[in-house]
Amino acid sequence: MKTKLFVALLLSSVLLFHAASAIPMGNLVVTAKPEKNSLETSEIPVIIGMVTDQASRPIAEALVNISTLHGTQKIVTDADGKFRYQFAESVPPNQYIVNIKAQKDGYGVGLGKTTFFVKGVPVPSQIFKTVSGDKINKDPTASKILKNIELAKKKQAAQEQKLKEIEAQKKFLDEQRNLANLDLQKDLQGFLVQFDPFTPRNAYASFVTQVNATFQSVFWGQFNFTEQKHNDGLAAKYQVLQNGGSYGDARKAYIQKATTHRNEIIKVNNDLNIKYGFANKDTQSKFDSYGKLPRTK
Numbered sequence: 001m002k003t004k005l006f007v008a009l010l011l012s013s014v015l016l017f018h019a020a021s022a023i024p025m026g027n028l029v030v031t032a033k034p035e036k037n038s039l040e041t042s043e044i045p046v047i048i049g050m051v052t053d054q055a056s057r058p059i060a061e062a063l064v065n066i067s068t069l070h071g072t073q074k075i076v077t078d079a080d081g082k083f084r085y086q087f088a089e090s091v092p093p094n095q096y097i098v099n100i101k102a103q104k105d106g107y108g109v110g111l112g113k114t115t116f117f118v119k120g121v122p123v124p125s126q127i128f129k130t131v132s133g134d135k136i137n138k139d140p141t142a143s144k145i146l147k148n149i150e151l152a153k154k155k156q157a158a159q160e161q162k163l164k165e166i167e168a169q170k171k172f173l174d175e176q177r178n179l180a181n182l183d184l185q186k187d188l189q190g191f192l193v194q195f196d197p198f199t200p201r202n203a204y205a206s207f208v209t210q211v212n213a214t215f216q217s218v219f220w221g222q223f224n225f226t227e228q229k230h231n232d233g234l235a236a237k238y239q240v241l242q243n244g245g246s247y248g249d250a251r252k253a254y255i256q257k258a259t260t261h262r263n264e265i266i267k268v269n270n271d272l273n274i275k276y277g278f279a280n281k282d283t284q285s286k287f288d289s290y291g292k293l294p295r296t297k
Contacts, residue, residue, distance in 0.1 A: 026054040028062060028102045028110025037167055038117045045087045045116055051077050051102045056185060058082070062104040068096065077102075093120035095163075106238050115170075117163050120156060200227070221272040226260065233258025 032049030039045060051062045058081025066073045066085045077083045095117050102110040196202060201223070208219050237254040241247070273279040 027108030028052070028059060028104065029054065029056070030064075030100050030102045030110040030112030032098070032100050032112045032114045034098075034114060034116035036116070037170070038119060038163060039090075041093055041118055041120050042090055043118075044090050045096070045118075047085045047098055047100075047114060049083055049100065049112065049114075051081050051083070051104075051110060053107065055188065059102075059104055059107070062102045062110075065101040065103075067099040067101070091118055093118045105242060106235070117166075119160065119163070215278075217276050218272045218278070221275070222268060225268050229258050229260055
């Protein structure tokens with residue numbers, strides 16, 4: 001019985017270690033856009049978005065950094081993984097780029113970017129005075145102001161045309177990106193369905209079905225213990241990475257926390273045998289640190 005239990009515990013450890021090596025938790029995914037792509041100068045810009053994992057599951061309470069020319073602001077996603085950032089006030093005419101970074105313990109950093117436009121062309125401040133009739137052509141200052149106004153109008157018209165072209169191109173790219181994302185999600189869902197029987201828990205379940213039903217609860221107790229060790233290792237690994245440590249240090253931290261020692265295996269077997277009525281506490285306490293009963297003279 002002890003040999004079988006030891007083999008089962010080793011098997012669960014191998015399955016979990018393989019899962020940690022093959023399918024690590026990936027970077028967060030950030031999607032963001034302005035509530036309005038093109039604004040009037042009186043309107044206040046608003047950025048909305050969402051943070052998910054690689055499987056498109058929303059991530060709540062992720063820390064989101066919004067970086068603009070006005071500095072960086074921090075907000076947190078809601079229960080649905082969504083966030084909304086409103087500028088403190090309206091901004092002058094220009095094209096604006098907003099950089100977004102999302103973070104949460106246990107995940108890699110997610111990055112995103114979006115843009116918006118504020119219509120209009122700034123006109124240099126001038127000292128205006130009232131000039132009428134033919135005096136306009138004779139007044140150098142008034143004539144210069146009129147020329148600047150005409151130039152500003154032309155620049156504004158050219159910029160608005162450029163904005164329309166950029167918006168049309170952006171809309172086309174967004175549509176193509178959405179189509180590509182739909183195809184990716186279909187492929188990902190198909191992969192997850194195909195992979196499901198080979199997850200550590202499902203693969204172990206297949207193994208346990210071959211064990212006498214009387215002892216299956218013991219085997220599952222061992223798997224749960226090993227899974228907890230694996231999760232402790234992952235937590236230690238990500239903590240090192242979050243603190244700026246190297247991947248080598250993170251791997252060492254994982255191994256240190258996830259490694260199961262012989263004396264731990266023996267204690268787990270003892271506790272499980274007692275818990276499920278396969279041995280009493282007095283008998284189990286007689287096994288030495290090597291899992292053997294002392295010889296009697």
